[in-house]
Amino acid sequence: MARERLRLAAVAAIFLIVGAAGGFWAHRPVDAGRTGPLSTVDIGFAQDMSVHHEQAVLLARTLPADAGPLIRGVAERIVLAQTAEIAQLRGWLQLFDLPLSTDQPMHRMGHEHTGHGAPMPGSASTSEITRLAGMHGTEAEVLFLQLMIRHHRGGVEMAQTAFNTGSAPAVTRTALEMVNEQGNEIGQMTALLTARQGQPLPFP
Template sequence: MTRATTAVCAVLLALLLAVAGFFGGVAWENHRAEQRSHEPTPADIGFAQDMSVHHDQAILIANTLTTEVAPEIRGLADRIAATQAAEAATMRGWLDWFALPLTSDHPMEWMHPGEHEHGPSEPTDADEPPMPGLASSDEIARLSDARGAAAEIEFLQLMIRHHRGGVEMATAAQNSDTASAATRRLALSMITEQGDEIGQMTLLLRARGVAP
C-alpha cells in the first residue's frame, strides 16, 4: 500500500468515525428526549394521587352497603369495588415506579395550578369536600345503618354523586394539555365506565320512584 493510499484510507476512516459520532449523538439526544417525555407531569402525578384516594372512597361505599339488598344492586356495588380497586392499584403503581408520594399535600391543585404559589389560600368551608363527589362520614355512617330499600336508595344516591365527581376529575385530566397519553387514556376509560354506571344507577333509582 502506497503512502498516498494510506493517507486516503485514514481520511475516509476519520470521515466515517465523524459521521458515526454525529448520528450516535443524535440518537442519544433523541433517547434522552424520549426519556424526558416519559417523566410524569404535575397533571399526571396529581391525577394519580387524587383519583386513587377518590377511588378508595368508592370502594368503601360499595363495601359498606349491606348484603340485604336486591342482587342487581349488590352485584353493581361489587363490580364498582373491583374495577376501582384495580384502577387505584394501577395509579399507585405508577407513583411507586417514579418514587413519588401516594397522596398529595394539596389535593386538586393539579386541576387549579398556581393556587398555592402566592402564599396561603383563602380558608375553605369546613363542609366542602376536598374532592368532587366525596361523601361525608355522616353519610357513610347512615349507609352503614340502612337496610333494605333505604340502603339501596342511599347507596345509589351517594354513588351517583361520587361518580359525577370522578367524571369531573377524569374529564379535567383527559382535556389537560400537559397530561401524558397514558393518563388521558385511563381518564377516558373512567369517563366511559363511570358514565355508563351513572346511567344504570339512575334507572335503578327511577324504578324505586326516587330521583338521583
C-alpha cells in the first residue's frame, strides 16, 4: 500500500512539472514580426497588465507557509503563469523601445479605476496585503482566495477590453487566453472559497 501511494505521488509530481513547463512555454515572448505595430490600447494593456500581474504574484507569495497544499498549489501556479506573462508583455514593450510602465494607469485603455485604494480593477490595497501576511491557516486561505478572485475579475475585465479594442494579433490573442485562463481559475478558487464557508468580495 505504501509503495502504491509513493507511485501515485510520483506520477502526480510528473504531471505537475509537465503542466508547469507547458504553461511557461505557452506564454513565451512573441517576436516583433508576429507582434506587429502596437496601438495605444495594446501599449496600455502591456503596461497595465504587467503591473496588475505583479500584484497577483505578490499576493501569491504573501500567502502564509501554513496554508494547505491545495491553496499553496493555486498560489504557485499563479506565480509561474503570471511571471511568464509579465516577461511576454514587457518583451513587446522592449521590442518597440517603449516605457515598461506609466504614471497614468488605465488611461491608454480608455478608463480609470480608483476603487479598493488602487488604480486598476480588482487590485488589493496595502492594508489588505498586510492583513493577509499576518494571518494563518484557514483564515489566511479565505482572505487569499477572496483577494485573488477579485484580482482575477479585474484582470479579466482588462483583458476583455484589450481583446475588444486592441489591434496587434499577438496582443488580442494573448488577451483572449488570459480571459479564458483567469476565468477558469476564478471558478476553481470560488469552489475552494465556498468549501471554506467564504464569500467573494464585492467587485468592483
